[in-house]
Amino acid sequence: METLVVDHPLVAHKLTALRDVRTDSPTFRMLADELVTLLAYEATRDVRVVEVTVETPVSPARGLRMAKPYPLVVPILRAGLGMLDGMTRLLPTAEVGFLGMIRDEETLQAETYATRLPDDLSGRQCYVVDPMLATGGTLAAAIKFLFDRGAEDVTAICLLAAPEGLAYMDKTFADTGHPIRVVTAALDERLNENGYIVPGLGDAGDRLYGVV
Numbered sequence: 487m488e489t490l491v492v493d494h495p496l497v498a499h500k501l502t503a504l505r506d507v508r509t510d511s512p513t514f515r516m517l518a519d520e521l522v523t524l525l526a527y528e529a530t531r532d533v534r535v536v537e538v539t540v541e542t543p544v545s546p547a548r549g550l551r552m553a554k555p556y557p558l559v560v561p562i563l564r565a566g567l568g569m570l571d572g573m574t575r576l577l578p579t580a581e582v583g584f585l586g587m588i589r590d591e592e593t594l595q596a597e598t599y600a601t602r603l604p605d606d607l608s609g610r611q612c613y614v615v616d617p618m619l620a621t622g623g624t625l626a627a628a629i630k631f632l633f634d635r636g637a638e639d640v641t642a643i644c645l646l647a648a649p650e651g652l653a654y655m656d657k658t659f660a661d662t663g664h665p666i667r668v669v670t671a672a673l674d675e676r677l678n679e680n681g682y683i684v685p686g687l688g689d690a691g692d693r694l695y696g697v698v
């Protein structure tokens with residue numbers, strides 16, 4: 487598994503504001519949206535393209551166009567929805583699938599409660615978006631779901647990651663040979679006893695959408 491921590495002052499600036507407990511929900515949503523676009527720019531370096539020729543007003547010009555089948559973007563409900571618009575702005579031809587997963591707060595195990603994905607993902611590049619890579623249980627389960635349906639490669643885009651989560655992902659997919667990348671804005675210190683990332687930013691879903 488490949489991990490990329492995006493090292494850029496604008497990313498750090500937006501992440502710092504996201505972490506700040508004084509940042510209200512509307513601002514948090516706006517910052518998350520902007521941040522995912524910056525992360526997506528790095529995360530899509532390997533997006534498949536084909537060579538094409540277009541006519542400029544002056545002459546033919548060779549260039550690149552996104553290849554079909556177009557990528558699939560998969561937000562993990564609920565918090566991943568806060569990252570969807572930022573992704574589709576950059577990848578307007580992408581399809582969007584949905585995966586509802588919830589973490590049992592006692593066992594910290596991931597459970598699937600909703601799926602809306604193509605049955606056959608053969609040859610598809612998939613981009614999973616979930617703000618917090620904490621224990622890694624939810625993300626690993628989501629990625630396994632996509633590979634079970636034939637996904638070609640999976641890139642996870644997370645605002646923050648904990649070392650424990652990355653280690654769990656590494657262990658889970660070590661011998662599978664599946665191409666997996668994790669792109670994140672920061673690798674934090676650790677998880678606390680409640681499974682929260684430290685220093686983190688709190689509960690991403692609650693900060694995006696309120697405590698419901």
Ligand code: URA
Pocket residue numbers: 565618620681682683684686687688689690691
């Ligand atoms: N999910 C969150 O929203 N925050 C954390 O710190 C960990 C998991």
